[in-house]
C-alpha cells in the first residue's frame with residue numbers, strides 16, 4: 001500500500017516503488033517531517049534529535065521542554081508563530097492584523113485515487129497508476145483556522161504531489177499573507193540548488209549554487225511563471241551528477257507568480273519550499289471561505305539528475321497533459337511569424353501553405369496580425385474579428401483554401417490582452433487591470449484584461465467561439481506577452497486577491513475552450529517561454545519553448561528545459577539565418593537536428609525564399625522526423641553533455657523498452673586538428689547489441705556506454721549528427 005499509518009509510532013508513510021516519505025504526528029500535535037529518500041521500511045523517528053538549545057530556540061508554552069523547539073525540528077508546514085524563525089510556509093494575520101497561528105494535528109484520512117483541485121491544474125491518475133491520497137488536517141483553535149495538507153502518490157512514477165487547502169472556520173477574518181504549497185525539511189546533506197533562470201529569448205538555463213548558510217530564492221511577481229525564473233527547483237548533493245547523488249525536485253503546477261526558496265539553517269539543515277509569490281499576495285478569508293495552494297510535484301532520485309527528469313517527464317506527459325493530443329504525433333508546422341511577421345495576406349499564406357505541402361509539412365499557422373486593426377503590435381488586441389480585406393475572406397474561407405492544398409490550419413490568439421487602440425478597450429476601459437488615478441504601465445503597448453471578472457471571460461469566450469465555430473481551425477497558439485504590473489481589479493473585494501483570482505479565471509477560460517473544442521490542439525506561448533510550467537501543460541500539451549530560434553542558443557534552452565519538462569512539450573522550429581535575434585548563421589542541417597529535439601517540430605521561415613538544395617534538405621528532415629518522432633515524444637531523454645561548455649552538444653532518446661535509441665550531436669566548436677569527439681550514450685540495454693540504422697554496423701551496448709561513439713571533427717562548427725540504433729538481440 002502506498003500510504004500507511006502506524007498508530008504506535010504515529011507516523012504517516014508514503015511509499016513509491018523507489019522512494020519513501022515519512023512524517024510524524026508528535027506528542028504535542030505538531031506534524032514533523034522525518035524523511036524523503038530511498039525506499040525504507042519502519043519507523044524513522046530516530047532521525048530527529050532533541051537537545052537543549054533553548055537560549056536561541058523557542059519552545060511552545062504548553063510543551064515546557066527545553067529540548068523541544070520548532071526552530072530546530074523538521075516540519076511539514078512550518079508556520080509563523082511557532083517559534084520557528086526560518087522562512088515559514090504559512091503566514092497569517094487575524095482580523096486585528098496580528099501575525100501568527102498555532103497549527104496542530106486534528107485528523108487524517110487515506111483515500112483511494114488522486115485528489116483533484118477544482119479550478120486548478122493538478123496531476124491526475126490514469127488507469128493502473130494505483131494512486132492514493134493522504135489528507136492531513138491541522139487546526140488552530142483560536143482562529144478557527146484549518147489547513148488540509150493534501151498528498152497524492154503515484155507509486156510507479158516515484159512521484160508525490162502536495163497541495164493545501166486553507167479554510168477559515170472561525171468567526172473573524174483571517175488573511176493569508178504567505179502560502180507555500182510544499183516544504184521539505186532535510187536534516188542532513190551538503191546541498192546544491194539548481195534553478196532555471198534566464199530572460200526573454202534565453203529561458204531556463206540551469207544555475208547551480210552551493211547552499212550555504214542563509215537562504216536563496218527565485219520567483220516571479222509578474223503574474224506569470226516568467227521567462228526569468230522557472231517554477232522548478234532541484235536540490236541535490238553537492239557532488240551529484242546526471243547519474244549519481246541524491247536529488248529532490250519541486251515543480252509547481254501553476255502559471256502565475258511563485259516563490260521557490262532554499263535555506264540552510266543554523267544547524268546546517270536544509271529547507272526547500274515552493275508556492276505562491278507572497279509579495280503581491282494578501283488573501284483575506286472571511287468566515288467560511290477558503291483558498292487552495294496549488295500543487296507541487298515532488299520526486300526523489302538517489303541516482304542523480306537524470307532520474308529526476310525521467311520521473312518528471314513521465315508524470316507530466318502522462319498525468320498532467322490531457323486530451324487526444326497527449327499521446328498523438330503532433331503536426332509539423334509552418335508558422336507565419338518569422339516567415340512574414342505582420343506582412344501577409346490570405347493569398348501569401350496560401351502560397352506558403354502550397355510550398356509547405358510540397359515539402360511534406362502538416363499545418364499552416366497564421367500567427368499574429370489577422371484580426372481587427374492589427375497591422376503592427378500597437379493596436380488591435382481584444383478585437384478577435386478577422387481582417388477580411390487582408391485575409392481575402394473569413395478565417396474559415398482561408399482555412400478551406402489551406403485545407404485544399406493539403407494542410408491543416410491554425411491561428412494565433414492572445415486573449416488575455418487588450419490594446420488601448422481597440423474596440424474592446426474603447427467599449428470597456430475598466431476591463432483592463434489599471435490602478436485608478438495612476439498612469440498604467442504598458443508592455444508591448446498593451447494592457448492585461450481582468451480575467452478575475454466573469455463578464456470579461458465571457459466576452460473573450462464568445463469572441464473565440466465566434467472564430468472557432470466557423471470550423472477549419474485545428475490548432476490555436478495561445479500567447480501572453482507581458483507581465484502584470486498594475487494589480488487592481490474594479491470588482492475585487494481586496495486587491496491582494498487579484499493575481500491569484502486572475503489565474504483561476506485564466507484556467508476557467510482555458511477549460512471552457514478545451515471542453516467545447518476537445519479536438520483542438522492548443523500550444524501555449526508567452527513571449528516564447530514565459531509560461532512554460534506544469535500548470536499550462538494541463539491545458540496545452542505543448543508550449544513554444546522560446547522566441548529565440550537560434551540553434552546555438554536553443555541547445556542551451558532546450559537542455560535546461562529538459563530538466564523538468566518532457567521533449568513532447570517543447571515547441572521547436574527551424575528558422576532563417578542569420579538568426580533574427582542573435583545574427584548567427586548555423587547550417588540548416590544543425591538547425592533541423594536541434595529543432596527535432598522538440599516533440600512539437602516545425603518551420604518558421606519564408607519557404608518561398610529557399611533554394612532547391614534547402615528544399616530537398618527540408619524534405620529529408622521531415623521524413624527523418626517522422627521516423628524518430630515517437631522517440632522524441634515518448635522516449636527517455638538523456639543529456640549526454642552540457643552544451644554550454646562542451647565541444648559537442650549531445651543528447652539521446654531511448655525507447656522505454658530499450659529497443660531503439662537516437663543519439664544526436666552538434667559540434668559547437670572546432671579546435672585545430674582534433675582527432676574525434678567521443679559521445680557516450682546511456683540507457684541502452686546492458687549486454688545487448690545495437691545496429692546503426694543508416695549502415696547496419698553492429699555495436700555492443702556496453703562498449704558504447706563505456707568508451708562512446710566517435711563523432712568526427714568537421715571542418716566547420718555546427719555540423720550535426722543523428723545516429724539511430726535498433727537493438728538486435
Ligand code: GLA
Nearest residue numbers: 337367368525526527528547
Ligand atoms: C510572441 C510570440 C511569438 C509571436 C509573437 C506575435 O512574441 O512568442 O512567437 O507569436 O508574439 O506577436
